[in-house]
Amino acid sequence: MSVVTMSSREFNQSAGDAKKAAQSGPVFITDRGKPSHVLITIEEYRRLVGGITMLADALAQPESADIDFEPPRAGGIFRAPDIS
Template sequence: MAVMTLSSRDFNQGVSEAKRAANEGPVFITDRGKPAHVLMSIELYQRLTRGRQKIADLLAMPGVADIELDVQRSSELAQAADFS
């Protein structure tokens, strides 16, 4: 999988080239030298997001209300605030 990096200016001047490159792998678009956006083919996007469910869908599953969850409270993470 080829990865390409373009500045925003180069992307604006060569959108067709960027779209062709996205068929080969992700195209990183930078703003002032820092990655800001990623252009990818729909096939790659679908492959990356396949099988992931949204939390709202999981909570709406039938029978979820019958699940018991016993969570032990941990005092290790809690600390008193220091306002000095």
């Protein structure tokens, strides 16, 4: 695994190079010499978060039509407006 560091200016000028470098390891992006962001592949991200699927990711999948989603009721948080 290689680690690459680039300034935010370099990243803005060559995002394609950063994406290629992220295939073999994290790319640290710096602002004024200090690390501020890390670019990793989606596969590496999913490995790091333990395979948790986010709602937006699940809904973006072609098979999302088969997903039953019923969010829990927010019971007691809202009350009817007083329009008297």
